[in-house]
Amino acid sequence: xxxxxxxxxxxxxxxxxxxxxxxxxxxxxxxxxxxxxxxxxxxxxxxxxxxxxxxxxxxxxxxxxxxxxxxxxxxxxxxxxxxxxxxxxxxxxxxxxxxxxxxxxxxxxxxxxxxxxxxxxxxxxxxxxxxxxxxxxxxxxxxxxxxxxxxxxxxxxxxxxxxxxxxxxxxxxxxxxxxxxxxxxxxxxxxxxxx
Amino acid sequence: xxxxxxxxxxxxxxxxxxxxxxxxxxxxxxxxxxxxxxxxxxxxxxxxxxxxxxxxxxxxxxxxxxxxxxxxxxxxxxxxxxxxxxxxxxxxxxxxxxxxxxxxxxxxxxxxxxxxxxxxxxxxxxxxxxxxxxxxxxxxxxxxxxxxxxxxxxxxxxxxxxxxxxxxxxxxxxxxxxxxxxxxxxxxxxxxxxxxxxxxxxxxxxxxxxxxxxxxxxxxxxxxxxxxxxxxxxxxxxxxxxxxxxxxxxx
Numbered sequence: 001x002x003x004x005x006x007x008x009x010x011x012x013x014x015x016x017x018x019x020x021x022x023x024x025x026x027x028x029x030x031x032x033x034x035x036x037x038x039x040x041x042x043x044x045x046x047x048x049x050x051x052x053x054x055x056x057x058x059x060x061x062x063x064x065x066x067x068x069x070x071x072x073x074x075x076x077x078x079x080x081x082x083x084x085x086x087x088x089x090x091x092x093x094x095x096x097x098x099x100x101x102x103x104x105x106x107x108x109x110x111x112x113x114x115x116x117x118x119x120x121x122x123x124x125x126x127x128x129x130x131x132x133x134x135x136x137x138x139x140x141x142x143x144x145x146x147x148x149x150x151x152x153x154x155x156x157x158x159x160x161x162x163x164x165x166x167x168x169x170x171x172x173x174x175x176x177x178x179x180x181x182x183x184x185x186x187x188x189x190x191x192x193x194x195x
Numbered sequence: 196x197x198x199x200x201x202x203x204x205x206x207x208x209x210x211x212x213x214x215x216x217x218x219x220x221x222x223x224x225x226x227x228x229x230x231x232x233x234x235x236x237x238x239x240x241x242x243x244x245x246x247x248x249x250x251x252x253x254x255x256x257x258x259x260x261x262x263x264x265x266x267x268x269x270x271x272x273x274x275x276x277x278x279x280x281x282x283x284x285x286x287x288x289x290x291x292x293x294x295x296x297x298x299x300x301x302x303x304x305x306x307x308x309x310x311x312x313x314x315x316x317x318x319x320x321x322x323x324x325x326x327x328x329x330x331x332x333x334x335x336x337x338x339x340x341x342x343x344x345x346x347x348x349x350x351x352x353x354x355x356x357x358x359x360x361x362x363x364x365x366x367x368x369x370x371x372x373x374x375x376x377x378x379x380x381x382x383x384x385x386x387x388x389x390x391x392x393x394x395x396x397x398x399x400x401x402x403x404x405x406x407x408x409x410x411x412x413x414x415x416x417x418x419x420x421x422x423x424x425x426x427x428x429x430x431x432x433x434x435x436x437x438x439x440x441x442x443x444x445x446x
Binding site for chain 2: 135177
């Protein structure tokens with residue numbers, strides 16, 4: 001299986017690559033539109049700031065490529081937020097795959113949310129074998145509210161989308177590559193999704 | 196609900212783990228990758244690796260160690276020690292570290308925090324502060340606690356937050372290595388006044404000490420080294436004790 005890990009300078013891409021290796025897969029780090037389009041699975045990680053990440057995607061022409069992908073795609077963390085339509089962070093127009101906006105957590109909460117939070121309301125093949133109440137590792141300052149495409153919820157002062165899914169597009173706000181056995185199960189599930 | 200975090204810290208010297216008492220008398224406690232994996236299996240929420248004698252010529256060793264750790268371990272980890280340049284951070288993150296902690300270099304050039312936050316995002320910048328209680332004030336120390344500065348803990352922590360640090364790791368030098376319990380007062384002030392998470396460090400000796408720092412100081416995470424290294428506290432037992440005491444933990 002060809003797995004492309006989108007490497008546009010805004011993600012801890014090696015961690016994702018190592019996580020795949022621990023599961024017996026290998027992922028290729030690439031920003032090449034052709035390689036990404038031809039891959040069987042695409043992982044779209046991201047950490048950092050939304051507007052500069054979008055600028056990097058545009059520089060590689062990937063803002064056009066990613067929304068057109070037909071194979072299973074998994075966005076991680078900032079990747080999830082960029083797959084929405086808009087982020088308050090840097091007043092950024094995003095990829096528009098999900099009709100969802102990333103907004104800042106309210107002022108009274110510690111931001112970023114850093115640490116392990118529970119997953120609930122799981123409803124996607126992404127969570128096969130994962131039970132409500134299991135913990136995943138989150139690090140983020142912006143969140144996507146619960147919406148029609150939410151397939152896992154979590155709560156930090158308010159409920160938010162821990163994962164989204166729509167057609168071939170999947171996204172986790174948490175870091176499956178850093179979420180212990182729970183995260184490994186999510187990654188394994190994603191890799192086993194048939195087209 | 197967001198869980199309180201337990202973070203074993205591994206002090207690294209020449210690629211091996213060491214831990215000192217009050218920053219001196221180092222003892223060897225094993226292979227960092229192996230130890231990291233054991234902690235992860237026992238239920239550690241994160242790991243911190245501090246290179247205590249990091250210099251630029253040793254940087255390559257640290258980067259390759261970080262890569263080994265990232266290959267093996269499926270929980271987040273922070274790397275620190277002698278980090279003073281944007282380029283250092285880039286290499287460490289690239290090798291697979293999730294966060295870096297900066298300490299002395301930020302004290303002498305606070306702009307470093309802003310530069311790193313702008314470049315890599317505040318979520319991966321941990322501002323480590325070593326402070327000692329001197330003449331009625333919490334004074335910031337650098338160089339592994341050897342050099343006193345004119346900075347005061349609370350003001351410096353707040354400046355770090357304003358400049359874009361994502362977390363504060365506060366080591367109370369009054370407690371470090373004593374096993375008398377975490378500093379509660381200063382941690383409580385930090386946790387109450389900052390908008391970023393606070394990690395308490397220094398003084399862990401018993402299970403009870405961890406409960407105290409979560410319940411009384413309301414910090415977000417607690418870090419310890421020797422009690423874990425020498426098996427005096429098993430992370431599993433600690434998590435169960437914390438849960439019994441009504442603290443949200445990942446088990």
